[in-house]
Amino acid sequence: MQVLSVTSEIFPLIKTGGLADVTGALPKALTRFGISTRTLVPAYRPLRALIRDCPPLIEFEDLLGETASLYAVEIEGLELFLLDAPALFDRPGGPYIADNGHDHPDNWRRFAVLCLAAAEIAAGSLPGWQPDLVHTHDWQTALTSVYMREMDCKVPVVLTIHNLAFQGQFSSSLLSSIGLPPSVFSTECLEYYGDICYLKGGLMTADIITAVSPTYAREILTARFGMGLEGVLAARRSKLWGIVNGIDTEIWDPLQDPHLFARFDQKTISLKRLNKMELQNSFGLNNDDGPLFAAVTRLTWQKGMDMLAEAADEIIHGGGKLIILGQGDHEIEEQLKAVADRYPGRMAVQIGYDEETAHRLHGGADSVIQPSRFEPCGLTQLYALRYGCVPVVARTGGLAETIIDANDAALSAKAATGFQFHPVTTEGLRHALRRALHAYASPKEWRRLQIQAMRANYSWERSAEQYANLYGNLVKQPVVRKNPPARRLLS
């Protein structure tokens, strides 16, 4: 089966968050089911070197008035189509945000062009290759299925929601500029409170919708987590599935990780201490026996990092230390830095995005904290499990279903892998941190939690099979089945 995945980011080429991890890992995991994926991604400025000496596969003469070229390249086992539209993608800044910290003002146009190119490919524009199925991700690529419907292209489409908070909502006056007829400006398609909403268009026109965990798939049907789209999702409920993300166990492997000072596995977990010391030294923290907590995340309200700023004293007064790596809302960055200034030698904050430090933090920290107010799946807690960090997480979304709380029953069943808290408040977080500090004080109990965490299996194997089954049902091609099919969401 041939699949066209359409995405605005993909690891290792361009990443701002978990979306890239998933779009980079899933194609590799799907190959064992006979599924071959080609991924369409914009040729952003840092990626243009990859196409310098390649001839284009085809030229698009008019994608919403832009000329663009399509290149095929293979990188680290990923087959990519790079869409080179220099006026839209060859510029400074990140995929979504300009150097001035604001969204690129023409994001509506940049991602519409990406979607239109995807639809053209799906409809057969490429000589010798046409996908059996298209897989889109989040609002940036959700318009693909709208364009496909307008072209009467019948190739089935799966749309994955990684985060419903980002919807691609723009003025309805732009409709003709994205080449769509007035008929799509209806509640059945793009219309959303008088505006146009790219994600809604995708939700209404994709054949199947997936959310990145079964819990999140249920949550988004409620007003609390549905972000205004709960009604749309309810209308499409029979097409909505939840499949939990996996992790790339080659890139996130404590035994092979090139970024670690000391590599380890379950048997040699005591070596983790060396990473902790190296980390504490490099961040200017004291090298005492207290537990080292870490957080690697966007510093935003979603991720609850303001709550962590308020609860950090619980860690410090309990004898622990804390390192935070992240960037995001200026206010939360300043709030965290101000707390760190109060606790020299015990708390450090690194503002920025740094893949290597993220690995080192997982390699050395005793615990990773993820106090998200909502979390579709979450990957950091899965990396934490694999690296023997005992996670402290909010009981929401994918966090609720991937971490087994260390309550009495789970402890005696030797199943516990971390600490959950609910309600998701600063007080709730403080309570969970106290529980973690208490557990750390018993080395035997802590070691057991670490080993149980490391035994949890969140590789892509099972989840990729669930995607393969969904694809197989849509294109009516059997795939190799090893586990039961994905759970459909019924009532």
Ligand SMILES: Nc1ncnc2c1ncn2[C@@H]1O[C@H](COP(=O)(O)OP(=O)(O)O[C@H]2O[C@H](CO)[C@@H](O)[C@H](O)[C@H]2O)[C@@H](O)[C@H]1O
């Ligand atoms: N400052 C920093 N430096 C280095 N690395 C950093 C970093 N900040 C974050 N990261 C990395 O970015 C990724 C974040 O992924 P998450 O899944 O935790 O959240 P995100 O909200 O981006 O993803 C959304 O999509 C994913 C994928 O579906 C869902 O799991 C998630 O719930 C949803 O919100 C991880 O690989 C993490 O290590």
